Amino acid sequence: xxxxxxxxxxxxxxxxxxxxxxxxxxxxxxxxxxxxxxxxxxxxxxxxxxxxxxxxxxxxxxxxxxxxxxxxxxxxxxxxxxxxxxxxxxxxxxxxxxxxxxxxxxxxxxxxxxxxxxxxxxxxxxxxxxxxxxxxxxxxxxxxxxxxxxxxxxxxxxxxxxxxxxxxxxxxxxxxxxxxxxxxxxxxxxxxxxxxxxxxxxxxxxxxxxxxxxxxxxxxxxxxxxxxxxxxxxxxxxxxxxxxxxxxxxxxxxxxxxxxxxxxxxxxxxxxxxx
Amino acid sequence: xxxxxxxxxxxxxxxxxxxxxxxxxxxxxxxxxxxxxxxxxxxxxxxxxxxxxxxxxxxxxxxxxxxxxxxxxxxxxxxxxxxxxxxxxxxxxxxxxxxxxxxxxxxxxxxxxxxxxxxxxxxxxxxxxxxxxxxxxxxxxxxxxxxxxxxxxxxxxxxxxxxxxxxxxxxxxxxxxxxxxxxxxxxxxxxxxxxxxxxxxxxxxxxxxxxxxxxxxxxxxxxxxxxxxxxxxxxx
Numbered sequence: 001x002x003x004x005x006x007x008x009x010x011x012x013x014x015x016x017x018x019x020x021x022x023x024x025x026x027x028x029x030x031x032x033x034x035x036x037x038x039x040x041x042x043x044x045x046x047x048x049x050x051x052x053x054x055x056x057x058x059x060x061x062x063x064x065x066x067x068x069x070x071x072x073x074x075x076x077x078x079x080x081x082x083x084x085x086x087x088x089x090x091x092x093x094x095x096x097x098x099x100x101x102x103x104x105x106x107x108x109x110x111x112x113x114x115x116x117x118x119x120x121x122x123x124x125x126x127x128x129x130x131x132x133x134x135x136x137x138x139x140x141x142x143x144x145x146x147x148x149x150x151x152x153x154x155x156x157x158x159x160x161x162x163x164x165x166x167x168x169x170x171x172x173x174x175x176x177x178x179x180x181x182x183x184x185x186x187x188x189x190x191x192x193x194x195x196x197x198x199x200x201x202x203x204x205x206x207x208x209x210x211x212x213x214x215x216x217x218x219x220x221x222x223x224x225x226x227x228x229x230x231x232x233x234x235x236x237x238x239x240x241x242x243x244x245x246x247x248x249x250x251x252x253x254x255x256x257x258x259x260x261x262x263x264x265x266x267x268x269x270x271x272x273x274x275x
Numbered sequence: 276x277x278x279x280x281x282x283x284x285x286x287x288x289x290x291x292x293x294x295x296x297x298x299x300x301x302x303x304x305x306x307x308x309x310x311x312x313x314x315x316x317x318x319x320x321x322x323x324x325x326x327x328x329x330x331x332x333x334x335x336x337x338x339x340x341x342x343x344x345x346x347x348x349x350x351x352x353x354x355x356x357x358x359x360x361x362x363x364x365x366x367x368x369x370x371x372x373x374x375x376x377x378x379x380x381x382x383x384x385x386x387x388x389x390x391x392x393x394x395x396x397x398x399x400x401x402x403x404x405x406x407x408x409x410x411x412x413x414x415x416x417x418x419x420x421x422x423x424x425x426x427x428x429x430x431x432x433x434x435x436x437x438x439x440x441x442x443x444x445x446x447x448x449x450x451x452x453x454x455x456x457x458x459x460x461x462x463x464x465x466x467x468x469x470x471x472x473x474x475x476x477x478x479x480x481x482x483x484x485x486x487x488x489x490x491x492x493x494x495x496x497x498x499x500x501x502x503x504x505x506x507x508x509x510x511x
Contacts, residue, residue: 008483008484010483010484054486056436056488058435058436061354061357061394061404061435062354062435063435063436063438065486065488085352085354087352087354087355098486100486105485105486106484106485107483107484107485107486110483
């Protein structure tokens with residue numbers, strides 16, 4: 001059995017516990033630089049509250065290190081011009097999040113491998129970002145949904161995405177559809193309906209274009225389950241269909257744990273602590 | 276001394292003509308008229324005048340300084356030009372004399388590669404990149420003939436996180452001879468511990484447990500293990 005031996009007391013921080021979000025600022029049609037808009041850590045490793053946080057960022061040939069407060073008082077974003085010279089046509093800024101002992105200054109913990117902020121990493125860790133938005137099989141919109149707060153739009157297989165409609169009477173529009181708690185509540189149900197149609201409608205499983213939501217879903221299924229030989233079809237046993245749908249949703253939620261689960265938990269605490 | 280009104284770029288990068296100039300045993304020399312002929316080249320807007328010395332022992336530091344001062348006049352920041360293949364090929368041509376045919380080597384030394392493993396091979400772009408960061412202090416990397424790639428540059432520059440002022444200071448203290456203004460003999464002796472590759476491995480390990488970025492050159496010299504003592508000025 002392969003064993004790894006640690007020569008230091010440094011702890012590995014789970015990348016899913018590191019929350020780093022960003023936006024890209026356009027300086028011309030095809031050149032951008034990144035801005036880090038959200039920094040947080042779910043302190044699962046129980047680092048002491050007074051420990052320092054510093055983050056090493058890297059993009060292309062440029063590296064930069066920022067002190068980001070302490071575990072108890074982290075800095076929650078970086079000044080907008082922090083990376084104004086990280087100009088590129090393809091933003092792929094990545095980071096190492098470090099927790100440092102405040103007295104000895106030794107590093108107590110850091111993530112193994114880079115935490116990617118805008119693009120998908122090889123291990124499936126990904127945050128909301130432009131490339132994923134383009135791939136998303138969903139879209140949010142506002143409409144008259146009667147007395148319901150939300151509903152699923154028509155599942156038209158020739159459409160680019162499936163619309164999730166929020167009630168047009170909701171005033172706080174952007175916060176609603178970006179809210180991780182709400183997304184966590186809604187997306188499993190929407191996914192269940194979409195996968196179910198993909199299974200039961202003949203021909204949708206063959207869609208291989210990114211211009212329709214079935215094509216996007218097929219791509220995601222292939223990514224999640226590269227060794228999958230037989231996906232259930234309309235004739236399959238109902239139990240097999242349910243198992244596949246459940247596995248897919250679990251995988252989807254696990255791969256988006258940072259954006260859909262960890263952030264949702266923080267959001268729930270935020271909402272109900274203020275109650 | 277050859278003078279140019281600005282930096283130029285080839286309209287057609289990596290042409291057969293260009294390849295021919297940098298192929299081993301090729302007897303072709305650049306046609307210097309072609310290097311300013313609007314049919315083949317265009318000026319890189321805003322760049323300043325260039326004066327190229329006619330000596331064969333031009334150092335990487337000399338070349339970096341000349342190019343940097345010209346690029347700095349342009350509107351865009353210097354890194355904006357790092358991927359301009361036609362421009363770096365043109366610059367390689369005007370320094371052609373500095374490359375003895377026996378040391379021509381791979382084309383990526385003259386035509387810049389944007390692959391991460393070979394990005395640093397270009398004999399002009401990497402010196403300009405280092406000069407842009409450290410100016411005249413970059414001598415530990417650049418005080419060498421232009422045609423020499425340099426054993427120190429490739430491994431150190433490939434690890435982007437160690438391209439820091441304190442690391443450069445450490446390399447200078449350990450391996451640079453201020454009297455001769457050149458790297459000390461045997462700094463790259465692979466078989467002996469304490470060589471510069473050994474130092475790079477040590478620094479990479481140190482980054483796991485220490486915030487190396489904040490350490491002074493003196494702190495770093497202090498923390499070096501015994502195997503570096505023969506180079507370490509505070510111990511030797």
